[in-house]
């Protein structure tokens with residue numbers, strides 16, 4: 087598990103170009119938006135944009151490396167090595183998540199740093215609540231990544247289009263850059279409900295409440311509870327799905343690509 | 347079937363069918379064998395014989411559709427977790443490593459799948475690399491390794507958890523002679539000194555002859571012969587006959603009508619303007635009759651000599667054709 091995390095880190099930091107690319111996107115988009123909010127005088131939203139930039143780094147990491155990792159591993163014959171080892175597949179995924187989170191921290195820090203220096207967003211935070219919310223949000227996000235990775239294994243490249251679908255609209259619906267739940271949301275209730283299925287939405291909402299509106303843990307506990315439940319459910323779902331896929335694969339002879 | 351010491355792999359009436367477009371493909375058709383601890387056991391056969399299928403069933407990546415197999419006493423179908431603790435596997439076709447990480451870190455990572463303490467793992471990686479001549483290349487990124495060194499790393503990986511049984515599928519395919527030789531030496535060493543059982547699927551006769559204690563020759567999912575390479579070759583009795591014939595010929599059908607000819611395989615060398623025929627004969631008389639039959643077709647026998655039978659000839663004797671011809675038949 088620890089090993090998987092380290093491998094992930096070595097891979098990320100072994101390739102300078104990749105760091106620039108993976109950090110550049112969230113930094114730029116979040117700063118552009120901050121600038122926009124700032125210039126139209128929506129100063130209270132600037133903080134949202136910076137926070138969004140931080141979270142989109144993690145979301146991108148979940149979508150573009152967590153979810154598809156096993157698919158690539160399978161293409162290269164690495165998945166077979168995992169399977170024939172005694173290590174539980176879920177431990178490997180958790181290691182991957184931890185590695186992914188640590189690897190994304192620099193990019194998140196850069197966004198925060200630049201955002202802070204340029205715009206001084208007004209913060210009114212309950213730090214304990216922020217940290218707890220942040221932790222639970224990441225847990226449920228990466229648990230979702232684990233579940234997505236089993237979808238990827240099952241559907242291969244077709245699942246990549248799912249990523250495309252998830253990337254943009256989710257950034258929007260989940261309120262990465264502006265509130266998408268509650269009274270300030272521009273969306274009708276039905277869409278808000280659908281968006282709530284994504285842990286990011288709830289996490290962002292709770293983070294905004296604790297970070298900018300001074301809500302304490304007791305005021306956001308429903309969000310926290312939902313995030314916790316999502317994390318656990320998704321974790322079990324992914325473990326179960328991977329076991330199921332392994333059994334189907336052993337039966338049908340579809341584990342690993344055949345090179346002939 | 348004989349085997350020395352304790353049995354580490356046992357296979358009984360193993361079958362595997364794959365659903366094809368039309369009728370199902372029978373990849374394994376009732377294979378039974380026993381392999382003893384510390385033995386290098388070769389599974390030899392032409393393309394499509396079922397070698398990989400067998401390796402994948404034994405290494406828990408594929409379920410049998412009939413029969414059973416046990417590794418160190420554990421059933422591969424029902425107790426995969428227990429089997430996985432005592433095995434490892436590698437294939438010549440795999441790439442098997444993270445490109446942007448050094449060979450050493452790759453090996454360390456794979457050792458962690460077995461929960462080996464880092465200090466132990468590092469010591470073992472150094473030892474294995476030393477034996478495989480990989481030491482100098484350990485700090486190179488995986489993508490920067492040549493095919494040969496990548497394969498050495500893959501072999502090292504397959505031994506990093508000190509497995510009781512190792513499954514290797516064409517481990518030296520596409521490698522130069524030197525690399526293949528050092529990998530073979532390493533495998534011998536692992537079996538002799540550390541009592542590891544190695545099951546080696548290959549269609550390289552020379553490789554199997556060189557390192558396997560025993561071999562099962564399979565064709566179309568069935569074992570057609572098994573024993574030590576020496577026994578198999580000796581069982582042929584008279585050695586083989588090689589004939590160089592001019593002008594080059596594609597067919598030597600007249601040979602199949604000669605009594606005492608068990609089989610033959612032919613190849614053509616255009617530049618030299620002749621065909622070389624390897625004929626497995628039962629007796630000296632049959633060898634003379636074979637030569638006569640060729641001459642009777644108006645062909646010139648440029649040279650002919652007798653040679654010690656190899657596993658290739660064993661296969662030819664059993665199937666009537668060589669590996670190459672067998673594989674071409676399947677394509678048609």
Ligand SMILES: Nc1ncnc2c1ncn2[C@@H]1O[C@H](COP(=O)(O)OP(=O)(O)OP(=O)(O)O)[C@@H](O)[C@H]1O
Pocket residue numbers: 338339340344346364365371372373391392393394395396397398399400549
């Ligand atoms: N996953 C699969 N799905 C469908 N058919 C398969 C599968 N795996 C193997 N087969 C078929 O089973 C037969 C045996 O294949 P296998 O790969 O075991 O042969 P092999 O002896 O390893 O050959 P090679 O020397 O080419 O590696 C072949 O006809 C092959 O097409």
Ligand SMILES: [Mg+2]
Pocket residue numbers: 397398399515
């Ligand atoms: Mg094969």
